[in-house]
Amino acid sequence: MSIEVKDLSFRYGKIVALDGVTMRLGEGAVGLLGPNGAGKSTLLRILLGFLVPERGEGTVLDYDIRRDQAMIRRSVGYMPESDCFIAGMDAVTFTSYFGELSGMPRQEAMKRAHEVLFYVGLGEARYRLLDTYSAGMKQRLKLAQALVHDPKILFLDEPTSNLDPTGRAEILELIRDISVHKSIQVLLSSHILDDIESLCETVVILNKGRLAAEGRMADLRAIHYSLYELRIKGDGSAFRKDLESAGSRVEEMEDGLIKIYMPEGADRMDLFRAAARTGVQMRYFVKSRTSLEDLFAGVVGVD
């Protein structure tokens, strides 16, 4: 296992950020999914040794997260969520600088900086001042600095945030290439479901600091509930209570659409029976395809 954590807990003052998270992650691209404030970034920061967990233990590539932080940081490339650069520097200097700080000899770091900048598509702009870079270029630069020392694992924190569709597609393509063809494990933290769905074989879903779901995407897709979407006319609250008492979870969308997550084995006719009992008219009914979004909504309870 490349990453293993057990009963990991952390709090910012009174706010619980992680609460007893236990997981084991293997090879390949792993998606770390969760709504804002779920604890994704906190988990990455604990794994990097930025934060000391209040409770629990863990290893990254068999290095202890409490004791072997320097070794972990040598083996891990980190791409933070926020924009970060050093003013007055060009991309080559910036990338080689962080290569040197990782422990690369100076000349090697410089040579390698050129290589990774070409790889991420900044070859032509590598001598331009970073202050003049666009959001997409800064994002690729962050990826370059994370790759410069040839890490074994990449921690990517919201790598597609603030990007236009083209920029997003470019970054995702790079990450896919890294994880599929370059044998670098990727731990991708995001709240954008499409990113995770298109890149990752395994997914970990966090919610309110707790592990909500974990496993291979294919297995998780074989979800243990059926999802129906419907529109009704009448007293929605009574209808909702009726369904919830039968073990279903009900979500109301802003546009009036109602999503019903029915437990495995439940009969869809129960929906119509509940409607009849509570006196509501069903105006629209469809069995929805189960996507990662549904899974996410199912375990996290958000739309």
Added chain:
Amino acid sequence: MAIVREKGYTHWNGQLVERRFPWAPIARTGVRLAFRKKGFKFVFAMAFMPSFVFLVTLYISERLEDFKGFVQGNTALLNVDPNYFKLFLTSGFVLFSLLLVLVFAAAGLIAEDLKHNSLQLYFARPIGKKDYILGKMSVVAFFILILVALPWLLLVVFKLIFAGNFKFFLQYPWLPLSILGYSLLLTVFLGCYVLLLSAVSRNTRYVIVLIFGVYYFSSVLAEILKKAFGSPYMALFSIPADLQQAGAALFGQKLPLAIPAFWSFLILAGICVLAAAVLNRKIRSVEVIK
């Protein structure tokens, strides 16, 4: 899907090394970045002006016969001794030129990292807070040592060369040590002072205002307090006065303030301790918003 990569990714075959001084790349890069700043080379060159003036003075003092008409009997002004070194080194102009260099080279050292969120990139590497601060402090040390220790030690050598004998050195053998000691004091104090202020704001312009403002306002405050309370101890509130007092003590000269030099050292050390506490608090890989 769009493909942006211009070349394929290749693994690096080298071995990462554990550096003896992990802060060295930070120091080197900090110095290089300073020289890339607009106008810095001019300011840096101008900071050597006092040393150059002193060099000319040294030459004239050893060739009084040749410069009789120029000196016009004011030979007392050319009596080069440790007090003369002290007067130059602790003069307002020398300290101002040092501050000016540091404003260009060091005001943004931490402020820029805070502004551009780059601390997390540093700490994602195998370096610690201590290495980061040492690296940044080394940038300040580089400029102070190159502007104070190096030229003024060379000036002692020039004095001997112009005199053509070792009389001056034998008379004041401790002078090089005083210069080194004063340079170290300036390095540690100004390093802490500038980094402290650089860490309290994300805006380099505010930091520049703070560096000059605190430095000169402390003198104004000391004067006001001195007038109000009539105590010579009030002069301790002035940073320039403390530096001059400590400088005079290190050169073994008459103290400008009528109080023991110990108090000035204590004040300067106190500011350094405050700087250490602030830096420890502000420099974090993760900013925790409460």
